[in-house]
Amino acid sequence: MAKTIMVQGTMSNAGKSLLVAALCRILKQDGYKVAPFKSQNMALNSYITEDGLEMGRAQVMQAEAAKIKPSVYMNPILLKPTNDVGSQIIVNGKVLGNMKAVDYFKYKVKLIPEIKKAFSKLEELYDVIIIEGAGSPAEINLRENDIVNMGLAEMLDAPVILVGDIDRGGVFAQLIGTLILLDSKEQDRIKGLVINKFRGDKDILQPGIEMLEEKSKKKVVGVIPYGNIKLEDEDSLTNKFDNKLQKAIDIVVIKYPRMSNFTDFDVFAKYENVSVRFVDNSREFKNPDLIVLPGTKSTIADMKWLRESGLEAKILKNSKTPIWGICGGYQMLGLEIEDPLGVESGGKINGLGLIQTKTVLSNEKTTRQVQGNFNKVQGIFEKLSNKDFKGYEIHMGRTEFLDSDVFLLQKQDGTQEGVYKKIKNVQENRDIYGTYVHGIFDYEDISDIIIEQLSKEKGLSFDEIQQFDYSDFKEKEYDKLADLVRKNIDMEEIYNIINS
Structure with missing residues (x-):
């Protein structure tokens, strides 16, 4: 049976997708057969597998990091928004139909067998599965019948690391607040905290880390610097839309x-x-x-x-x-x-x-x-x-x-x-x-x-523009991401969590 670790975040765009990709590449480098898994993804960026099935591109990116072929088992449920209150529901790569959010909220528990089946397929093939949550586990209006955060962690008996985004401010309140809103059983499932997208001198942050560990009773297993990593990000929260600068x-x-x-x-x-x-x-x-x-x-x-x-x-x-x-x-x-x-x-x-x-x-x-x-x-x-x-x-x-x-x-x-x-x-x-x-x-x-x-x-001369091999470029970015995370996270503790 494959071992697991789950990455959850205090909010959307805390950096879960890239941290999962980094762990996939690190474990691959360390000789493990590793795969990503996200039970439910909401995205308009999708991909078609070799067998003609549709899945979210975030898990494709993570599969590339693990140097394996993408499979819909890595993302059994994909929600593609059609308007502000409804989505097309794709299950195991095929269209189930369109539903309003309120209807899907009631329906989703019927998909639990499909989630378990997909995960079991991955367990047959890989040593370790890195699971990604969605949004925040502390969304109290979505806690009932959860199939993507703590509900999924309990379903798969997966240990969790919780990631907070310091770049957006209030990271200590993010992490402590999230823990407070979880019940005691869910709190026990969280085995470590990660502060992500840090800029500056870590020594200045140290007193805050010590207070965070004291109040949360959880170990901070990593402080990940803000990295200039050019890989796909969460499609609804990307900052690439902010670019206004015209170049040559x-x-x-x-x-x-x-x-x-x-x-x-x-x-x-x-x-x-x-x-x-x-x-x-x-x-x-x-x-x-x-x-x-x-x-x-x-x-x-x-x-x-x-x-x-x-x-x-x-x-x-x-x-x-x-x-x-x-x-x-x-x-x-x-x-x-x-x-x-x-x-x-x-x-x-x-x-x-x-x-x-x-x-x-x-x-x-x-x-x-x-x-x-x-x-x-x-x-x-x-x-x-x-x-x-x-x-x-x-x-x-x-x-x-x-x-x-x-x-x-x-x-x-x-x-x-x-x-x-x-x-x-x-x-x-x-x-x-x-x-x-x-x-x-x-x-x-x-x-x-x-x-x-x-x-x-x-x-203009094309030489001035800079040509490159895109596949090779992405490979180097995955290695760059893995190096950044490996240097700034306690991998010994991550392996302890995986093997717990």
């Missing part, structure tokens, strides 16, 4: 309210002189070198928002800037999006009209990994021609071609997908690219080619 090459990603899978563009932010700005108003649009329309959980609602926000007009006015649409953004590029079955909210809406397509939403969800090669590509990104690609599809809709637009991709199964179109007239001279494939920019040198061509268009 400026990429604008339209940040509509229900944007999903924005991790598609993380690769571009790793180039030293490239800015990726997430823009949700016309004032900040400015004059980018590339416009990206990302995925969305509600295409029609976000197309309406795009129009009402004034960003549609900005996009159309920038008549020489290339556009790339991914998934829902690809659907928006067309003439019309129709929802006859009420998959989202029903009705139909005109798209941007930049490509001659019509999309009809359907109840059937396409989830699969895909690969193949680019067709003969024209326009600014013509160097993509014949390049291999890999990625995955997650969409509920079928896009029909109403004209002779050029297919962008040739898939391994012989089908064609996506579109390339050149618009050239007196007013416009722009290249339009669209595809359902997520993760396409991560593969091999696809991002290099895109940045190189954008640089050439501006008269």
Whole structure:
């Protein structure tokens, strides 16, 4: 039977996901077969496994840290918000249906057998399982029938370390307050405290640590410095949206309210002189070198928002800037999006009209990994021609071609997908690219080619931009994260907790 340790936090974004990833990499380095587990994740950033099943990307990142293939057993329940009060419920990688929060709160106990089954599958394969909680265990309105924090820890008999975020202030109150709101049995399950995202001189913090240990009767097993680690973070709380600085090459990603899978563009932010700005108003649009329309959980609602926000007009006015649409953004590029079955909210809406397509939403969800090669590509990104690609599809809709637009991709199964179109007239001279494939920019040198061509268009040398291998870059970041945590946490005590 696998051994366990669970990482819970005093709040969302306390750093649980990255600490789990760090422990996965450390234990892997120490010779253990280790896997991450999160019973329930709420996220719009998702991933499709080799067998066509959907899971949260945070557990994919942690699996990469452990150097293992992602599996839905690592995240058996995924909630994808559709609006402020409801979500699509995905169980073991497949859509169960849509529920309002109040209905799911009552229903979730029925999923306990699925959680146990998924965890048991991991136990068969790994020596240690690092479990991640969600939000805070002290959310008193969510304590009843909990399946992701203390309820899960009791279900799996897992020891817990509790993480507080000192960067946001009040870390001692966070940790003590959380403990006070737990019952005595839950308090006993917590075996250590971690202070995360510390900046400054640890000696100055020491008196506070001593008082914290005295009042909590718990050992502080780590003080983790704030690290400049460039890995995926919790999607609803990321700080990447705060970037407003324009660099030599400026990429604008339209940040509509229900944007999903924005991790598609993380690769571009790793180039030293490239800015990726997430823009949700016309004032900040400015004059980018590339416009990206990302995925969305509600295409029609976000197309309406795009129009009402004034960003549609900005996009159309920038008549020489290339556009790339991914998934829902690809659907928006067309003439019309129709929802006859009420998959989202029903009705139909005109798209941007930049490509001659019509999309009809359907109840059937396409989830699969895909690969193949680019067709003969024209326009600014013509160097993509014949390049291999890999990625995955997650969409509920079928896009029909109403004209002779050029297919962008040739898939391994012989089908064609996506579109390339050149618009050239007196007013416009722009290249339009669209595809359902997520993760396409991560593969091999696809991002290099895109940045190189954008640089050439501006008269810049690509050497000035800095090229790199994204897979190698992430590997180094995982090792960097592991080194940071190993140096600042009591690993002997962590192993004691795991073996207790």
